Structure formats: C-alpha cells, structure tokens
Amino acid sequence: MTYQLYYWTGIQGRGEFVRLALEDAKAPYVDVAREEGDAVMTGWLDGDHDGALPYAPPFLKAGRLVIAQVANILHYLAPRHSLEPEGEAKQIYAHQLQLTITDLVAEAHDVHHPVGAGLYYEDQKAEAKRRADEFRESRIPKFLQYFEKVLERNGGKYALREFSYVDLSLFQVMSGLEYAFPKCMAKQKLPLLRDLAKRVAARPNLAAYLSSDRRLPHSEDGIFRHYAELDA
Template identity: 85%
Template sequence: MSYQLYYWTGIQGRGEFVRLALEEAKAAYVDVARQEGDEVMNTWLNGEHEGALPYAPPFLTSGRLVIAQVANILQYLAPRHGLIPESEAKRLYAHQLQLTIADLVAESHDVHHPVGAGLYYEDQKDEAKRRAKEFRESRIPKFLHFFENVVERNGGKHALREFTYADLSLFQVMSGLGYAFPKAMARQKLPLLRDLAKRVADRPNIAAYLASERRLPHSEDGIFRHYSELDA
C-alpha cells in the first residue's frame, strides 16, 4: 500500500511529524503537493472528494480513508508499522504525549504570529517580542522539563520504555526549538531529551532521511522560525 501525504511544499511544518514516521517505517508514500503543487489540496479542502473532510493539511489518504490532524494520523500509522506496542495503555499514553506536543507546536507558532495567523510577522513584531519572552522563560521550560520527566520515568532512553513514534516527535521538537531559539535552548538542562534526539537522528532510516533532499531545512516560513530578536 502507498500512502498519499498532503502538506504544503517548501516547509517542514506539521507534516514533518508524519514524514518522520513514514521514513522510519520505510513505508511507501507520495508527498503529493511536492510533485503536483499546493493547488492539488484544494479539491480535498473544498470537499470535492468522498470521505472525511480535512480542515487543513497535513492529511493522509490510505485507500478510501482520509485522515487529518498529526496525532490522529500517527495513531493510525503507528500500529501498522511497528511504531507502538500492542498495549492499549501505551497506545493511549503515546497519543496523549502527541497531543501535548501539538499544544507545544501551536504555542511555538504563535510566538511569531501572536496577533493573527493571517498577518505577516512584520505586522506584529512588537507583540511577538513580548510573547517570545514569556515562551522562552516559562513555556519552553514547562513543556520540555515535562518531557524530560516522562523519559526519566520510563527508563531514561525513550518516552515509553521502548522506541515509538513519540520519540520521533520529540526529536522533531528538539530540532525545531533548537533552530528557533538556540540561546534559550542552550540554557535548558535536558540531558535525556538531548540524548534521545541524538539516538533518533542516528537510527539508520532516519539518518538516511536527514541526509536526503526529502528533509527540507528549517526556515522562516515554517512553524519553528528563528528571529534573533525573539531569542535572548
């Protein structure tokens, strides 16, 4: 089976959490918009196809299924590709962690767009500086020290005592925040998360992906953006 992943071209964005899972699993997939352009998503978003109606990318098609929202997509893919054990408790916990990651991702985006997503960063720079200070000093520590505690409570190597898609997503969080807020992140004492991120990056399938052209670099068009005036 080949999956079709729909996400905006030119950026990692939220679609990267799904790509990492597909790449780790060596699953056959097509990054559709990268081949056909962003316009290909309009017919889905406008409801011109049968099946579930996605609100926004990323969404994944698998046969007749149309699955949207990162946590929902990963919850679907993980048991099919050995990225989560059969334990119901662990599947629920992984989903819980992924939803918490989604909260962090949303807050990271809102640092550079605190007034409105439809406005340019340049239109809200003063508000972004204020939001960034609170994000650096309060929200980054709160989220990441929570995840550090999660890893510690589960043996110090993984979020769930064994490798799962939650580890892939934590790698992406550490990568994105390290790009966007290098000074703030350097002050955080997160030995377990840093070690986890390195071990994920060294996994053969992920290492091959990171070295390929499929892995786009972080940029100021995505979720995790680096503006020097927001990092202190």
C-alpha cells in the same frame, strides 16, 4: 499500499511529524503536493472529494481513508508500522503525549504570529516580542522538563520504554526549538531529551532521510522560525 501525504511544499511544517514516521518505518508514500503543487489540495479542502473532510493539511490518504490532524494520523500509522508498543494503556499514553506535543507546536507557532495567522510577522513584531519572552522563560522550560520527566520515569531511553512515534516527534521538537531559540535552548538542562534526539537521528532509515534532499531545512516560513530579536 502507498500512502498519499498532502502538505504544503517548501516547508517542514506539521507535515514533517508525519514524514518522520513514514520514513523511519520505510513505509511507501508519495508527498503529493511536492510532485503536483499546492493547488492539488484545494479540491480536498473544498469538499470536492468523497470521504472525510480535512480542515487543513497535513492529511493522509490511506486507501479509501482520509485522515487529518498530526496526532490522529500518527495514531493510525503506529500499530500498522510498529511505531508504538503493544497494549491499550501504552497506546493511549502515546496518543496523550503526542497531543501534548501538539500543544507545544501550536505555542511555538504563535510566538511569531500572536495576533493572527493571516498577518505577516512584521505586522505583529511588538506582540511577538512579548509573547516570545513568556515562551522562552516559562513555556519552553515547562514543556521540556515535563518530557524530560516522562523519559526519566520510563527508564531514560524512550518516552514509553520502547521506541515509538512519540520519540520521533520529540526529536523534531528539539530540532525545531534548537533552530528557533538557540540561546534559550543552550540554557536548558535536558540530558535525556538531547540523548534521545541523537539516538533517533542515528536510526538507519531516519539517518538516510535526514541526509537526503527530502528533508527540507528549517526556515522562516515554517513553524519553528529563528528571529534573533525573539531569542534575546
């Protein structure tokens, strides 16, 4: 089966967490909007198609299934592509960790859009500066030290002792935060997370993806944005 991934063109965004899983698993998929344009998603979001109604991209079409929300998509893909260990307890824990990553990603986005997603960054710079101060000083350390402890408690190599999609998502988080907050990240003591990110990036299928033109760069249109004044 060839999956159909729907996400906005031109940015990594939340869709990248799904792409990393598909690429690492070498699962056949089509990045639909990149081939047909963003307008291809309108009918799905307006409810013109049968099946589940997604609220927003990313969503994945797998046969007759329409699956939305990053953590939910990864929860579906993982057992089908050896992206999580066997056993209910480990699979529930993987989903729990991914949902925590979802919280982190939402907070990272809200740093540059603290007042409203429909406003430009330039319309809320003062509020963004205040939000960024708290994010750098409190939230980044709290989230990342939590995941550092998760790795430590599971042998130091992977979040679940065995490789899983959670490790792919942690790689993306580290990549995004290093781009958006390089000064802040340079101060963080995260030996296990940094080592994990290097090992994940070196996985053969993922390394091929990361060096290809399918891997878009981080930018100031995505979730992780670098504004020097927010990394003071």
